[in-house]
Each structure stands twice: as structure tokens, then as C-alpha cells.
Amino acid sequence: MKPIQVGLLGIGTVGSGVFNVLQRNQEEIRRRAGRGIEVTMVADLDVERARAVAGANVQVVNDARAVIANPDIDIVVELIGGYGIAKALVLEAIAAGKHVVTANKALLAVHGTEIFAAASAKGVMVAFEAAVAGGIPIIKALREGLTANRIQWIAGIINGTTNFILSEMRDKGLDFDVVLKEAQRLGYAEADPTFDIEGVDAAHKATIMSAIAFGIPVQFDKAYVEGITQLAGADIKYAEQLGYRIKLLGIAKRRSGADADGVELRVHPTLIPAKRLIANVEGAMNAVVVQADAVGTTLYYGKGAGSEPTASAVIADLVDITRLASADPEHRVPYLAFQPHTLDKAQAQLPVLPASEFATSYYLRLRVADQAGVLAKVTGLLAGAGISIDAVLQREADEVGGEGSTQTDLIILTHETREGTMNDAIAQMQALPTVLAPITRIRKEELN
Amino acid sequence: MKPIQVGLLGIGTVGSGVFNVLQRNQEEIRRRAGRGIEVTMVADLDVERARAVAGANVQVVNDARAVIANPDIDIVVELIGGYGIAKALVLEAIAAGKHVVTANKALLAVHGTEIFAAASAKGVMVAFEAAVAGGIPIIKALREGLTANRIQWIAGIINGTTNFILSEMRDKGLDFDVVLKEAQRLGYAEADPTFDIEGVDAAHKATIMSAIAFGIPVQFDKAYVEGITQLAGADIKYAEQLGYRIKLLGIAKRRSGADADGVELRVHPTLIPAKRLIANVEGAMNAVVVQADAVGTTLYYGKGAGSEPTASAVIADLVDITRLASADPEHRVPYLAFQPHTLDKAQAQLPVLPASEFATSYYLRLRVADQAGVLAKVTGLLAGAGISIDAVLQREADEVGGEGSTQTDLIILTHETREGTMNDAIAQMQALPTVLAPITRIRKEELN
Numbered sequence: 001m002k003p004i005q006v007g008l009l010g011i012g013t014v015g016s017g018v019f020n021v022l023q024r025n026q027e028e029i030r031r032r033a034g035r036g037i038e039v040t041m042v043a044d045l046d047v048e049r050a051r052a053v054a055g056a057n058v059q060v061v062n063d064a065r066a067v068i069a070n071p072d073i074d075i076v077v078e079l080i081g082g083y084g085i086a087k088a089l090v091l092e093a094i095a096a097g098k099h100v101v102t103a104n105k106a107l108l109a110v111h112g113t114e115i116f117a118a119a120s121a122k123g124v125m126v127a128f129e130a131a132v133a134g135g136i137p138i139i140k141a142l143r144e145g146l147t148a149n150r151i152q153w154i155a156g157i158i159n160g161t162t163n164f165i166l167s168e169m170r171d172k173g174l175d176f177d178v179v180l181k182e183a184q185r186l187g188y189a190e191a192d193p194t195f196d197i198e199g200v201d202a203a204h205k206a207t208i209m210s211a212i213a214f215g216i217p218v219q220f221d222k223a224y225v226e227g228i229t230q231l232a233g234a235d236i237k238y239a240e241q242l243g244y245r246i247k248l249l250g251i252a253k254r255r256s257g258a259d260a261d262g263v264e265l266r267v268h269p270t271l272i273p274a275k276r277l278i279a280n281v282e283g284a285m286n287a288v289v290v291q292a293d294a295v296g297t298t299l300y301y302g303k304g305a306g307s308e309p310t311a312s313a314v315i316a317d318l319v320d321i322t323r324l325a326s327a328d329p330e331h332r333v334p335y336l337a338f339q340p341h342t343l344d345k346a347q348a349q350l351p352v353l354p355a356s357e358f359a360t361s362y363y364l365r366l367r368v369a370d371q372a373g374v375l376a377k378v379t380g381l382l383a384g385a386g387i388s389i390d391a392v393l394q395r396e397a398d399e400v401g402g403e404g405s406t407q408t409d410l411i412i413l414t415h416e417t418r419e420g421t422m423n424d425a426i427a428q429m430q431a432l433p434t435v436l437a438p439i440t441r442i443r444k445e446e447l448n
Numbered sequence: 449m450k451p452i453q454v455g456l457l458g459i460g461t462v463g464s465g466v467f468n469v470l471q472r473n474q475e476e477i478r479r480r481a482g483r484g485i486e487v488t489m490v491a492d493l494d495v496e497r498a499r500a501v502a503g504a505n506v507q508v509v510n511d512a513r514a515v516i517a518n519p520d521i522d523i524v525v526e527l528i529g530g531y532g533i534a535k536a537l538v539l540e541a542i543a544a545g546k547h548v549v550t551a552n553k554a555l556l557a558v559h560g561t562e563i564f565a566a567a568s569a570k571g572v573m574v575a576f577e578a579a580v581a582g583g584i585p586i587i588k589a590l591r592e593g594l595t596a597n598r599i600q601w602i603a604g605i606i607n608g609t610t611n612f613i614l615s616e617m618r619d620k621g622l623d624f625d626v627v628l629k630e631a632q633r634l635g636y637a638e639a640d641p642t643f644d645i646e647g648v649d650a651a652h653k654a655t656i657m658s659a660i661a662f663g664i665p666v667q668f669d670k671a672y673v674e675g676i677t678q679l680a681g682a683d684i685k686y687a688e689q690l691g692y693r694i695k696l697l698g699i700a701k702r703r704s705g706a707d708a709d710g711v712e713l714r715v716h717p718t719l720i721p722a723k724r725l726i727a728n729v730e731g732a733m734n735a736v737v738v739q740a741d742a743v744g745t746t747l748y749y750g751k752g753a754g755s756e757p758t759a760s761a762v763i764a765d766l767v768d769i770t771r772l773a774s775a776d777p778e779h780r781v782p783y784l785a786f787q788p789h790t791l792d793k794a795q796a797q798l799p800v801l802p803a804s805e806f807a808t809s810y811y812l813r814l815r816v817a818d819q820a821g822v823l824a825k826v827t828g829l830l831a832g833a834g835i836s837i838d839a840v841l842q843r844e845a846d847e848v849g850g851e852g853s854t855q856t857d858l859i860i861l862t863h864e865t866r867e868g869t870m871n872d873a874i875a876q877m878q879a880l881p882t883v884l885a886p887i888t889r890i891r892k893e894e895l896n
Contacts, residue, residue: 021742025598031663031786031794032595034778129593135743137593144592145577145585147480148763150473215479277725277749294469295583295760298750301725302743312743315596327779330482331772338479346479 003036004322007067007098009089010079011044014103014130016053017311018077022318033319043067068093075321077314078102087111094118094126099325101317103130103310106195109204112211112218116335123329127317132205133158133286135309136302137316142212142290143337149292151213153253155270155447158205160284160304161196162228162248164188166269167282170236170245176229188284198227199248199267206250209288210265214254215338215346219265222352226268235365235440238411242393244271244363245279246442255353262353271363271413271444277301278447289447297448356420361390361444363413366429367437370397370406374434378410381432385425388415407436413444451484452770455515455546457537458527459490459498462551462578465759466525467501470766477763481770485763491515516541523769525762526550535559542566542574547773549765551578551758554643557652560659560666564783571777575765580653581606581734583757584750585764590660590738591785597740599661601701603718603895606653608732608752609644610676610696612636614717615730618684618693624677636732646675647696647715654698657736658713661700663786663794667713670800674716683813683888686859690841692719692811693727694890703801710801719811719861719892725749726895737895745896804868809838809892811861814877815885818845818854822882826858829880833873836863855884861892 006022008015019039022029030036043064044050050060064080067073068089076093078100080086086107091114093100100119102108108115108128119126129139133156142151157163161183168179180197183189195201207220228248239246246269253264272279277299281287286304291297303309324332334340368374375394382389393411414422426439454470456463467487470477478484491512492498498508512528515521516537524541526548528534534555539562541548548567550556556563556576567574577587581604590599605611609631616627628645631637643649655668676696687694694717701712720727725747729735734752739745751757772780782788816822823842830837839861845854862870874887 017742021596025596025741028598028663029595031790032782034782034787136746137589140588140593141585144768145588145764146760147477147767148469148473148760150476215476277728280725280728292760293473294465294756294763296751296757298584298748300746300748302746308742309744312594312596312740315742316593319595320592323781324779327775331775331779333771334480334482339482342479 001035003038004074004325005038005040005072006075006077006318007041007043007070007073008039008077008079009043009064009067011042011050011053012079013307014310014314015079017307018314019053021308021311021315029315029319033322035322037318037322041067041070041073064089065092068096068098073098074325075099075101075318078104081106083107083110090115091118094122094124097122097124099125099321101127101314101321103128103314105131105201105204105208109207109218109220112208116340119335120340125321125324125332126335127321129317130310130313132208133288133300134302134304134306135312136286136288136300136304137313138288138300139212140316141300142209143333146290146292146295149294151254152291152293153251154209154213154288154290155278155445156206156209156250156288157247157278157281157286158250158288158304159196159202159248160286161189161193162202163281164284165197166228166246166248169233170240173233175233176231197229199225202248202250203267206252206265206267209250210252210263212337213252214263214350215342216263216350217343217347219352222265224266224268224355228269231269232440234409235363235442238365238393238409239271239363240274242391242411242413243274244444245274246271247279249445251445254350255359260353260357261349262351262357264358265352266355266358269442271442272447276447356418356423358419359416360419361414361416362422363411363442363444365440366410366435367407368410369434369436370408371434375410377432377434378412378429381428382414382425385421387417387421387425389413390415449483451486452522452773453486453488453520454523454525454766455489455491455518455521456487456525456527457491457512457515459492459501460527461755462758462762463527464501465755466762469756469759469763477767481767483770485766485770489515489518489521512537513540516544516546521546522773523547523549523766526552529554531555531558538563539566542570542572545570545572547573547769549575549762549769551576551762553579553649553652553656557655557666557668560656564788567783568788573769573772573780574783575769576656577765578758578761580656581736581748582750582752582754583760584734584736584748584752585761586736586748587660588764589748590657591781594738594740594743597742599702600739600741601699602657602661602736602738603697603699603726603893604654604657604736605695605726605729605734606698606736606752607644607650607696608734609637609641610650611729612732613645614676614694614696617681618688621681623681624679645677647673650696650698651715654700654713654715657698658700658711660785662702662711662798663790664711664798665791665795667800670713672714672716672803676717679717680888682857683811683890686813686841686857687719687811690839690859690861691722692892693722694719695727697893699893702798703807708801708805709797710799710805712806713800714803714806717890719890720895724895804866804871806867807864808867809862809864810870811859811890811892813888814858814883815855816858817882817884818856819882823858825880825882826860826877829876830862830873833869835865835869835873837861838863
């Protein structure tokens with residue numbers, strides 16, 4: 001059987017990886033797929049660079065639409081990124097009857113519903129293992145490996161840039177701004193790091209995982225997103241003293257019961273017990289923990305970015321598509337793990353909850369005057385709100401200013417409560433004259 | 449479309465889990481599979497117990513062959529275990545044109561070649577996610593998630609019983625025999641624990657993974673198997689002082705180069721750096737680390753045994769089969785990840801190596817007389833054999849016997865060497881009059 005023909009849209013970091021790994025491991029890949037997989041056409045604005053990577057046997061063009069129009073191309077791999085031209089090209093490739101592989105988490109988290117509907121109508125596959133956690137086969141685990149389970153929650157370190165920054169802040173006791181500059185110098189953070197450090201990238205990935213885990217449509221617009229830019233070194237240190245690490249987690253949690261039926265979809269810095277495996281995932285590495293009713297806790301760890309790790313995921317999709325290209329749609333795995341016609345009903349039954357409905361526990365840091373009665377006032381307010389306290393850490397007073405006035409940090413860990421309740425309690429505590437600075441609030445998850 | 453019909457051979461711990469999870473999550477599973485999956489017939493020698501689990505709507509028989517003979521049954525799930533009757537029944541089910549799901553690692557590691565050949569001839573699937581690492585979808589990750597890669601090595605904690613015992617020995621400073629009894633009392637070890645503690649179970653699983661990773665046939669008879677029964681508490685303590693943990697690992701490693709082209713397939717207690725994630729996998733949990741050329745290191749963690757974790761894997765296979773039952777064989781994933789007709793050639797090119805060809809580093813513990821010159825003699829012998837030393841730990845002498853004679857433990861960590869070379873060096877050291885007891889040798893892997 002002749003090789004399946006692949007066209008790459010974009011041959012930068014990931015595209016080069018795809019091309020090189022397909023070349024290097026072509027024999028092993030053919031032995032697995034039962035058929036050769038060949039990149040025969042590449043579109044890139046930088047035609048010279050593309051020629052340098054792809055060599056003389058590959059047709060290089062600067063117009064992505066020429067790849068889509070080529071009747072010999074079976075699979076289009078979209079590696080352009082973003083919501084703009086990438087969306088148009090993916091939809092055009094689908095309309096042309098091509099199968100599509102994409103690493104574009106932003107596109108799928110925002111426009112997935114439209115894209116999967118178009119693909120379903122044309123009977124083509126859209127595969128996206130590379131869109132979440134790079135080389136870790138987490139999409140396959142969720143879509144196929146855990147199909148027996150009712151998934152309860154997913155919590156993942158799914159952005160390498162922020163995990164690198166948090167690891168460095170903890171290891172070296174440095175502040176965010178300093179470490180960000182170092183990360184940019186080392187290539188772990190981009191020149192414009194906004195999507196990473198503000199949590200948007202992690203939220204794209206968490207959105208995709210929430211859909212696959214719970215059988216709901218992608219709903220990025222309803223995700224709660226909080227990055228790491230406001231995180232102080234002091235909080236990392238206090239968390240450590242209390243036996244916790246702070247990680248930027250993407251969380252998708254199913255809630256059911258008397259209070260609320262729905263899904264929490266949130267990205268934010270999170271205290272997690274230092275003894276958990278995921279708390280020990282350092283540097284730019286990724287890991288995803290999945291809690292499901294039959295299997296219990298499973299964890300998946302690996303490189304979440306980079307040329308060849310991401311290429312590993314793209315090529316796994318190419319192999320799957322090669323195998324199923326001539327099969328009926330019913331033989332294929334549904335795009336978002338669940339049969340598409342069931343998603344709307346699930347969305348109604350399992351809405352994405354607003355932040356005020358989150359149920360979690362909290363780390364609070366209050367800068368307070370070192371006076372008698374402050375702790376009693378603060379804990380009295382929490383008790384009045386029905387929030388119970390798990391632990392308190394009061395630092396020795398440090399002198400500031402003149403006239404003998406002193407301030408101190410008061411750290412409180414709470415048990416689980418409703419976020420709306422906590423917001424009200426924080427507003428009340430903030431109004432106390434002995435609370436001298438904005439209160440720091442970081443969510444805490446036990447992940448057990 | 450009417451539900452796919454499943455017959456269970458055996459409804460003990462795992463079978464009950466399969467039945468219960470399929471019932472409890474039937475709606476979610478149907479939404480994923482696109483079709484209902486129902487257990488409609490069960491064979492178990494204990495018909496009463498089977499009826500109690502399966503209820504009145506399921507046909508219960510005491511003859512497994514009645515399930516295989518039932519033309520309405522699409523998939524037979526073999527949960528009997530062992531090489532005997534299970535093998536006959538699996539082959540009969542295949543001959544009857546049934547798809548087969550099995551959790552039987554022993555059967556596949558020993559008779560896999562025959563079973564897969566029979567299945568291939570009949571055009572039926574044989575799926576076995578539950579055979580390795582219980583609920584962790586490691587077979588799927590290796591067969592499908594990492595298809596882009598040339599896999600270099602796999603190292604796994606793939607036997608929960610022995611990991612529980614080793615964790616307890618380390619935590620509580622207890623000896624093997626004491627902990628084994630505790631494990632049996634708690635249900636973590638069977639009344640006859642031989643297959644677990646002697647490493648046979650782990651070797652079955654490592655054998656299956658070696659085939660899927662490297663595209664070779666299952667060759668359990670060539671596996672090197674060493675259990676944990678000889679492991680002393682002292683070695684766990686010394687390892688800890690040197691920054692290592694001791695775990696029973698199943699290892700499959702590709703070797704290529706001037707010295708040897710082949711596969712190391714081995715199960716034995718192993719020192720691994722305490723800072724590795726897998727070194728912190730405690731109790732009965734399982735984890736598998738995979739090193740591959742494109743993706744780098746990935747790790748998969750979860751429950752390796754138990755009713756519902758194992759059922760999770762069995763049902764994932766049922767969903768895959770449900771989806772592909774009416775597809776052509778070419779649309780399915782090859783049994784051992786690689787096209788069957790390519791395995792024999794690979795076996796010739798990549799033979800399983802004898803133990804003397806292993807390349808690894810070592811932990812050695814020598815009980816020596818506390819005399820001047822002993823360390824020089826021992827290190828001189830190692831140098832003469834071309835084995836270089838990484839670290840030495842000499843304990844203070846402890847008094848034994850009368851007349852002021854003293855003994856001490858000498859611990860040596862070596863760099864990588866050939867096992868045959870190490871065997872010779874150990875024989876020479878053992879012959880020294882100042883070496884007072886059999887030398888302890890434990891292999892060491894950095895896993896980086």
C-alpha cells in the first residue's frame with residue numbers, strides 16, 4: 001500500500017520535529033502503522049527555512065491553501081497556532097475532505113464545537129494529542145484508557161513555563177520578576193509570556209480535558225483563569241513550612257449533590273501537599289492527575305513542550321489516522337470521547353459553574369498589626385461565616401516604621417468552603433482596622 | 449444497535465468488578481462506545497456466588513465452554529488465570545470466532561505467540577490492558593501513544609505485593625519475613641506468594657512490555673528473574689544513606705552498539721536515586737517509566753491490582769473492541785503494537801541477551817575483617833577487572849566474637865560494567881580471606 005501523504009502547515013519548532021522524527025523512525029513507524037507515513041508537502045512563510053529542513057524531495061510552498069488543494073494529501077497537520085488564519089485553514093482542510101492533526105489548544109478550546117461539527121459532517125478525523133501536555137499521551141488515556149470510569153476530577157501541571165518559574169522561585173528564593181527574566185533568557189518563556197503566566201494556555205488545555213472527561217462541549221469562555229504574576233516568594237515559603245508546594249494547576253472537577261450539579265473549570269496557583277507525586281514535578285515538566293471512580297488515582301508525567309516531545313504526540317495521531325482512514329466513522333473514537341449528539345444534553349445537566357460556586361479550601365495571608373485580639377477577631381469572622389480553620393501560622397512580629405509599632409504575617413489554612421462565602425469573609429476581614437494590607441488568598445487542594 | 453454481548457469466564461474479584469462497573473457506569477460507557485455493553489452470561493465453578501453477583505438477568509453456568517458455544521456472545525473475557533485451562537479456553541474462544549479480553553499475564557508472556565497467531569488467523573481481537581499494571585493504561589500508551597518513538601527502555605514497579613513489602617521494610621525497618629506475614633494478613637500478599645516475591649509476576653508483565661516496546665515476540669523463557677526474598681534490611685538502610693531506594697523493577701532495555709545488539713529483559717531488586725518520581729511510589733501502587741527517543745521520559749502511575757482498577761482496564765478493552773468489532777483487521781492496532789509478520793525478523797536482529805551481557809552499575813556489600821589493607825585489596829581487584837568505583841561507604845567496625853576481632857560492612861557503588869565482568873570480580877573478592885560472608889550484589893539504575 002502506498003504511503004499516506006501528509007502536508008504540514010508550518011515547519012517551525014514542532015514541524016521540524018515531526019519531519020525529523022518521521023524520517024529517523026520511519027521503519028519502526030511503518031512496522032506499527034502497517035503503512036508508510038510521509039510528509040510530501042510543506043507550507044511555510046519562510047520558504048528558505050522550510051527547504052533547509054525538508055530537503056529536496058518535499059514540495060515547499062508559501063501558501064497553506066496549496067497544501068489543502070493538493071488532492072494527493074491525505075492528512076493536513078496544522079502547526080500555525082492562534083485563532084485566526086489557523087481556524088480558517090482547519091475548516092478549509094475539513095471541507096476539502098482532509099483529516100486534520102493539530103497542536104492548537106487555543107483553537108480547539110474556543111472553536112472546538114464548530115470544528116468538530118464540520119469534521120463530523122465531512123466524515124474526517126480531527127486529532128489533537130499534542131494540544132494538551134505535549135508528549136504525554138493524556139488525550140488517549142482520557143478518551144480511550146479510562147472509558148470504564150466516571151471521572152471525578154483532573155488536576156494538571158500543564159504549562160511548563162509557569163512550572164519552571166515556580167520551581168525556580170522555590171529553589172532559589174527569588175521573586176517572580178527575576179525568575180521570569182531568567183526563564184526568557186533560557187528559552188523557557190516567550191518574549192511575550194502573557195498566555196503562559198496569566199494562565200490562559202493552561203486554561204485552554206484544562207478546557208479540552210474537561211470536555212473529554214465529562215462529556216460536555218468545550219467552553220473556554222466559562223473557565224476561571226488566574227495566573228502566577230501576583231504570587232509572592234513569601235507565600236511559597238510559608239506554604240513549604242506548612243508542608244505544601246504551590247503549583248499552577250488546571251483543574252476540572254465534577255460536582256454533584258444537593259448544593260450544585262456542574263463542573264468547576266479553573267486555573268490558578270494552588271497549594272498541594274508536598275508529599276504528592278505531582279508536587280514533586282519540577283522545572284518545565286508536565287503531569288496530570290486523574291481521579292476516576294473505578295481506577296482511582298492515576299498520574300501521567302512527561303515533557304509538555306519542545307520540538308520532538310510535541311512531535312511524538314502529532315505522529316501518534318498520524319498513526320491512528322493512517323490506521324482508521326478507510327474505516328467507517330463509527331469505528332473511530334469520538335472527537336471529545338463521547339458521541340457528539342450527547343454533548344448538548346450533558347451541557348444542560350452539567351453546566352460549568354461560576355467561581356462563587358467553587359468548593360475548595362484556602363490559604364490566607366493577612367498582614368496584621370501585632371496587637372492583642374487580632375487573631376480572635378479574624379477567627380471570629382471566619383467562624384461567623386461558617387468557615388472552619390485547619391491550621392494557623394503566626395510569624396514573630398517584625399518591626400516596621402518608627403514609634404515601636406509592629407506588624408506580622410498571619411497565615412490561615414481553612415477547610416473546604418464555598419468560594420462565595422470566602423469572598424464575603426475576606427471582605428469583612430479586609431475591613432478590620434488591624435488588617436494592614438490586601439489579603440492574599442490561594443486555593444488549596446489535597447488531591448487525594 | 450443492540451448491545452454487544454459479553455461472557456465472563458470467572459466472576460471472582462476482577463469479574464465482579466467488571467460486572468459492577470459496567471452496571472454502575474452503563475450510561476457513560478454507552479455514550480463513549482456508541483453502543484451498550486452487557487454481560488449476558490457468566491461461567492464460574494461457584495454458581496451460587498456467581499448468581500449473587502450477577503443477578504437474575506444473567507445466565508450463569510458452571511461450564512466455561514457453554515459461554516464459548518453461545519452464538520450470541522460477541523466477546524469472551526477470560527479471568528481464570530494460569531497457563532492450563534485458561535489457555536485451552538482462550539484458544540477455543542478464538543476458534544469460535546469470539547473476541548477475547550484477558551487479564552492473564554502468565555498466559556500471554558508464555559503462550560502469546562501461539563494465541564496471537566490463532567487470533568490473527570480468525571480475524572478476532574485479543575486485548576489485554578489489564579495484564580500489565582492493572583488500571584494504568586500502559587499497554588495503550590506503549591502500543592498507541594508512543595508510536596512515533598524508538599523506545600530505549602522501560603522500567604516499572606509492576607508488582608504491588610513486593611512494592612508494599614519493600615515500602616514497609618524501609619518505613620518500619622523490619623525484615624522481609626516479618627513484613628510478608630503482615631502483607632498476607634492485610635490481603636496484599638497471597639497465601640502462596642511465590643509468583644510475587646520471586647519476581648515471576650513482574651517478569652510476565654515485563655515480557656509483555658518488552659514485546660510491545662521493541663517489536664519482538666514474547667519470550668518469557670529468556671527473562672532473568674530475581675525476587676526480593678534475599679533482600680536484607682541492612683541494604684535498604686545503606687542504600688538510603690547513599691541517596692537511593694530499593695525497588696523491584698521489571699526492566700526491558702534496548703542495547704545497541706559495538707558490544708551487543710539486543711534486549712535486556714530482567715526483574716530484580718534495583719537501587720534507584722531517591723529523587724526520581726518512581727522512587728517515591730509507595731505501598732501497593734504501580735508505576736512505569738518509559739524512555740523513548742522523541743518524547744524523552746514519561747511516567748504512568750496508578751493502582752496495579754484490585755477489583756475495580758483491573759476492571760477499568762478490562763472495560764477499556766471492551767469499549768475498544770465494541771468500536772472495532774465490525775472493522776477490518778487492518779483498522780485495528782496490532783496485538784503486540786507491530787505488524788505480526790515483522791516480529792520474527794526483529795527477534796533475530798534484537799535477541800534477548802543472556803544475563804552475563806547485561807550492562808548496569810552495582811551496589812556491593814562485603815562483610816570484611818576490619819584490618820588495614822582490606823579496602824586496597826578489594827578496590828585493587830575491581831580496578832584490575834576494569835570496573836570503576838562511584839562511591840565507597842565503610843561502616844565503623846562492630847565487635848563480634850571474642851579476642852578483639854572486629855568485622856565491618858564495606859559498601860561499594862560501581863559505574864556501569866558488564867555483568868559477566870562483575871561476576872568474575874565478585875568471585876575473586878569472595879576468595880579473599882578477609883571477606884567473611886557471601887557478597888551482596890544489587891543492580892543499580894539511574895533511570896535518567
